[in-house]
Structures are given as C-alpha cells and as structure tokens.
Amino acid sequence: MVSFTPTDDQQLLVETINRYALNDLRKHAHDADESGATPANVIQAGWQMGLVPSAIPEELGGLGELSAVTGVLAAEALAFGDLSATLEIMTPALVAYPVALYGTAEQRESLLPLFLEEKAPRVSAALLEPGVFFDPHNLQATISEDGLLNGVKAYVPLAEGASHLLVYASSAHNEQIEAYIVPGDAPGVVIEKRELLMGIKALPTYRVRFNDVRVDAAARLGGAVGIDYQRLLDRMNVALAALAVGVARASFEYARDYAKQRVQFGKPIAQNQAIAFMLAEMAIDIDSARLMTWEAAVKLDAGQDATRESYLARQFADQMVLKACDHGVQILGGYGFIREYPAERWLRNGRGFPSFTGLAMV
Amino acid sequence: MTINFEIPEFIQQQTQMIKWVAESTMRTVARDLDEREHERPTAFVETMWPIVRDQQASALAKLHGTTTEPTEKRERPSTRVLGLMLLIEMLSWGDAGIYLCLPNPSLAGAAIESVGTTEQKMRLLQRFAEGDKPVWGGMAITEPGAGSDNSSMSTTAVFNEETNEWVLNGEKIFITNGKLALEESNGLVIVWATVNKAAGRAGIKSFVVEAGTPGVSIGKVEIKHGIRASDTVSIVFNDARIPADNILGSAEVQASKESKGFQGAMATFDASRPLVAASALGIGRASIEFVKEKLAEHGVTIPYNLPYHKLTAIQRDVLEMEAQWQAVYLLTLRAVVMIDQKQPNSLEASMCKAKAGKAITFITQKAVELLGPMGYTREWLVEKWMRDGKINGIYEGTDQINTLIVARRILGYSRHELA
Structure with missing residues (x-):
C-alpha cells in the first residue's frame, strides 16, 4: 500500500531531532563554522x-533497528540544523553499520559494543582519495x-586520535574493493594535518597516509566472504541525498521567511514573481529529492536492489x-553574502555534496 | 503507517492488461493517426468502452446502494485515483493523443463527482454506464479572451423563469473531446459561465450541457502541434437552453470575497492536474525506454554507479532524464494518494503538474536530440512524443500558473498578495 507517513516511532524521533536541530545545532552552527569546532557537549x-x-x-545489546528509512528521516532533520555537526555525530556509523552488516562474528563482538557506550567511540572510515x-x-x-x-586517503573525519579506521582499498589479487579494520596507531599510519575545506568547517577531516x-x-x-561494496555505496548515496535535503530545506525556509519580511518598493520582495518562483522551484525540487531518497531507503530496508534509485536520488x-x-543567497541579496547570516554557509556546505x-551512511 | 511505495498487486495486474491494449491498439496506429489528424482510433475505443462502462456502472451502483461488491472490498482504503494514475500513465505510454479519446466522463465526470448532487450524479452519469455505443464527456472553460485568467470569462448564463431554463450565450475554445461528446455520442460537456459579470468570480457557475441541446454548435476543430488523434474544438452557444437543474452547485451569487462555487469548480483541478502529470509520465517513459533501447543497439548502456568524470555526455543526459522522470513519478504518486485518502492536495497537485510540464519537455526534447538525425524523422515516434509531450505544460494550467499556485501556497499569500 502506498503511504507517505512514517511510523509513530519515526515521527517521534524526527520531532525530537527537530527540536535539537533548532535549539542546539542551529544555535551553534555559525560559531562552530568560524572556530572550526562544534562544542563537545552539543555533539554529545x-x-x-x-x-x-x-x-x-539486539544480541549485542542494541535495539537491532538498522533502518535506512529511519536513517534518512533523521539525517534530513539533523542536517536542517547543521551539516558539520551532523556529519560528526554520524561518523561512528561509518564503522558501526558496515561491521553490523558484514562483520564476522568476532568483528561484531569486538567492535559493536563500543557503540553502546555513553560517549561516542572515536572511530572513522577512509574511502575518499585526493585527486580530481x-x-x-x-x-x-x-x-x-x-x-x-598502501595509499592516501582524504576527507577522513575525526581521524586524529581514532582507535580504529575502516579503510577501503583495492585488492591486488581479485581486483575487488575490500575494507580493513586498522588500529589508528598501527605502524605506517600517518595522520597528516587537518584539511582546509570550503565548507563543513566545524568537522575536522584529515588526509591519512598508509605506508606499508x-x-x-x-x-x-x-572475513573470507568480504563486503557487498556496492550496497555500502548505495547506503552512502542515500544518506548524502537525505542530508542534502536537510541543508536545502534550511536554505529554503530561511529565504522564504526573509522574502516575506524584507520590504522594497513598498511591498515584501516575496510578492514579486521573480522571487516567489525561485522559492516555488526550490520547494518542488526539495520535495522531489526527499521522495527519491525515501524510495531508495525503502528498497534498502526491503532488501531489494537499490543501486539505481540511490544513485539517481544522490545525483x-x-x-x-x-x-x-x-537561490538562498541570491534572495537575501547583500545579506546573503555576509557571514553573519547563515545563507552563505549553506551555499559553501551545499556545494560539497558531490565530493x-x-x-555519511544510513 | 509506514513509508511505502509498493503498488498493490491488483493495480499492477490491471496495468499489465492495459499495456497489452496500448501495444495492440495504440502503438500500432500511433503514427498513422498523427499523420491523418482527426481520424478516430476505432480499435482502441471499442476495446476500452466496455471496460470503462462497467467500471462506471459499478461506481453508480455504489451510489444507488445496490452494489454487489463484498463488504471487505468496499471497506479497504480507496485506491481509485492511484489506479487511474497508472492507467493513464500506461495508456499515454501507448499514445497520449489516443489516450485522450478514451470514452469516459473525463473532466466532466470529475466536476460532477465533486460538486454535483446525488440526483445529478445518477441522472447525468448513467449514460457512461450503459449501452453499446461509447460516450464522451468534456470540459469547457477557456475562452478566446480568458485563458489562465478564467475569472474574466464572458460566456453568460441567464435564468428564464418562464421556461425554467438557463440560457447560455458565448464561445468556448480548446475543448478536448467536445465534438465526440456533443456530436458523435450522447455525451455532455461542463460549461463555465457567469450569471453576473459584475460579481466577478462569485458569479461564475458551471453548467451541464448535454448532446442534442438546441443552440449549441461545434465551431472550429483545431489543427495542432501534437496529440493530433484527439479533437480540440470550439463550442458556440447561441441562446442554448438547458434545464434548471443542470447547474452544478448553488445558483446563488455569494457576497463573500471568495465564492464557494468558484472554489469548488477550481477544486476539480486538484484532481485533474496529477492525471495530466500521469500522462506526461507515460510519454516520458516511452521516450526514455526507446532512447535506451536504441543506444544499447549501438553499445551504449547507462551505468548507475560511475562517478561524473567517467560518464559520457549522452549517459549524463539519460541519467538526468531518468532522475527527472522519477521526481515527477513520486510527486504525482503523492498527489493522487492524497486524493484517495481524502486529504486536500492543492499544493501537491500543482507541484507535480508544474514539475511534469517542465520534465516532459526536457525529456522528450533530449530524446530527439540524442538520437541524432534519426530522432528527428517521422519514421520513429520520438519526434511525435516531443510534440505530444509539450501539451502537458500547457493544459490544466500552464507550468507558470502552477508554479504561481505553489508559490502562493508556500508563502501563504492570496491571489491579491501574489498576482
């Protein structure tokens, strides 16, 4: 039966996150972006x-609710508050979910209890590589x-001080992508200086070298079975699409409210079709992207092939x-360009999604 | 509840059956009927009439309270409009012009369903539920001087108390199936007219004009860019007299700023716009499938896991066509499910329609481009799909009007605040 209504539990979760996103994440987003760090208590x-x-x-003490649908609902709601902090909060998932999905019994038993602690474990995953x-x-x-x-990884979040890194690499003998759990302090692991990025500036990311x-x-x-790498990429695509929806909605709602109160030529600028139509197109495409994300997530949860849906949703x-x-910056005009206002930060963050x-992963 | 996109099994089965109809009675004649404009798709009409008629009969039986449907079936959540969406999508995949020739109450039915009394529904819709001869319905709103601004229409309806009739005068244009409804079958057309021009919107009412009404004549039969198998006509009303109880809704001119009658009439757009989007989806899917098939013959396939720099320009275009299609599909699905769940969907209906108009134009124009010189020939159907597709951004409100409606809704503005 076709339905667009999340479960009661999911709705409750989203309501809770919405409050946190507005009261905590959004409140600290500007200073975090400028200073390069979100306060630890906010992340906690x-x-x-x-x-x-x-x-x-469940057998390891969790609730056994690894749901992509719940994940995308949460991701959008969090990213509406602030993308940097959201990525930081969700970084442990980059290790927890692949281990929960594909880990051997030993790997699950040794690693997954880390994620039930009061404080987030300092772990990270290394997939991206520098280069055009x-x-x-x-x-x-x-x-x-x-x-x-051997190799160089980029955009490794929270790599400094991480106890474990999940590293993706090409296997020499079967030309497949494999993932390895590497201690952060293993000999030959070099965490380089923190990266300088256009946006997501409150999230510490590092270039990491692996030398023999x-x-x-x-x-x-x-173990011998390995991972379903494409499936993990699907889960990343869906997660990123959901985060993009959250960021876009933040920009949209801010621009909408601004356009209704900003008076020029004797009327709110939203009463001009040139502005109103930009907002309408934003609203339509945000809804489109959200629905595409949901559709892909539903397929993931149902155990169906979701590669096409995830890829198209991400694209x-x-x-x-x-x-x-x-559009958010443009509607705010000069104020859009001033760092005191959030629109330019969202533009810097929004531009990064293809990279x-x-x-992120759901 | 939980988020779910799965189409119920029985609708999937219905869609498969309709695919057979589309392949055997539509694709086979699509090119010929486009070239020989105004000829009738006889095989399609004959195949579909008994199906549509029997569905209408069962809907009317429910209204009479004489339905033989099991209680269980009656009580499950409605999927009527969802089924309609996928029916229209598949028929338009067959051929959008021929789909429009579907013998059914169409927009007239939607208006009567949403505004008519039970008596009117039973009296006026019975003709669509019986007989061997197909029957059509139509909707007459547009006038030469009143398009998107339909509140400025000048066709008049004056009540004659002596004969207890409404007398209509004026000219309506761009009426889909007007000729089939009034000249070639015992059908009917809903006509919007003003009972009091000074009252503006509040004075606009809708009337049911039945075949055989004196003073009604078909004027121009338009020669069009696309959907050529479907007739689009003008209707002239010259002291056309219709029974007093053929008015839909109240005859009174309400003093309030926003007339309920006009809003009621406008509400039929909330139902019809997603169905136009559904038709766009059918044409779009036909185009994408055909393009992929032809590209595959030349060794070009579409990957769903490559980074941007590894995609060719053609692959990028096709992926964008598919993504746009998927967006329209999901927006439309949401809008129709809201109708089935009896939720107001004005915003969502305009969203899917505005997106559909732009997407189908992009998809079909790209399809012609991607297939090179062959895409442009009349040997293949893609050039026709481009011409057919364009109408979806125009009728039932242009893309611009639907974008305006979306803008007003998200901003909380009236039509005075955002003109």
Missing part, C-alpha cells in the same frame, strides 16, 4: 539521541597479497541542494 547531546546505538544488533578523478570503484589505495596496505601498513586476515571486514539531490542554497562520498 546528538549522540545520546541513540541513532547509532539503536542500530546495533576519484572513482570509488577504482581506488588507488591497495592491499598487497602479503597484507600490506601490515593488516592480517582477521582485519578484513567480513538529483547534489544538483538540487546547490541550486537551493544558491562527500564516504562521509
């Missing part, structure tokens, strides 16, 4: 909403047959969020 409050812990299997032609299916990082990991890092067979996620959302954030592969 986000972690305590329990999104990642509830996804941990990054292709997730053709990673330059490699695992040699004798278990040596020795990994044993037990570190290979999923659509990547373009949509840029346009929505650009954020690997930074």
